[in-house]
Amino acid sequence: MTEQTKRKPNLVTLENRERLALTGVNDVESFDERCVVAYTDYGQLTVQGAGLNITKLSVESGDLMIDGNIFSLTYTDNRPSENIFRKLFR
Numbered sequence: 001m002t003e004q005t006k007r008k009p010n011l012v013t014l015e016n017r018e019r020l021a022l023t024g025v026n027d028v029e030s031f032d033e034r035c036v037v038a039y040t041d042y043g044q045l046t047v048q049g050a051g052l053n054i055t056k057l058s059v060e061s062g063d064l065m066i067d068g069n070i071f072s073l074t075y076t077d078n079r080p081s082e083n084i085f086r087k088l089f090r
Contacts, residue, residue, distance in 0.1 A: 007041035008062055014070065020047060022064040028057060036066055043075040 010024035022038065022045070029037040029044075031054055036047040052068035 010040045010042045012045075012073065014073070017070045018067065020064075020066040020070055020073075022066075024062045025057075025059065025064040026062070027059060028054070028064065033068070038064055043077050046072075046074045046076070048072045048074070 008024040008026075011022070013021040015021075022040075024040045024042070025038050026041065027039045029039065031037070031052070033052050034048065034050060036052055036054065038045045038047070047066060047070060049068050049070040049072075052066055052070070054064065055067050056063060056065035058064075
């Protein structure tokens with residue numbers, strides 16, 4: 001992402017470790033009852049817990065709501081994976 005590209009605001013609200021509300025979500029890569037992986041302009045966000053359930057998802061507005069027992073929130077940089085063939089044929 002270049003400096004010229006404006007980032008969508010990313011707001012994270014955690015209520016009693018049982019309800020997580022996020023804004024600025026671009027996509028949800030995967031989810032199950034233990035882990036939700038979402039993408040924002042500020043990086044990949046991994047939510048880990050137990051009994052996780054997505055109760056609201058709107059990629060158009062960027063809203064995501066997750067209920068369950070939330071153990072951790074981890075941001076990592078968005079890094080597109082490099083094509084394996086490109087690595088082989090350098």
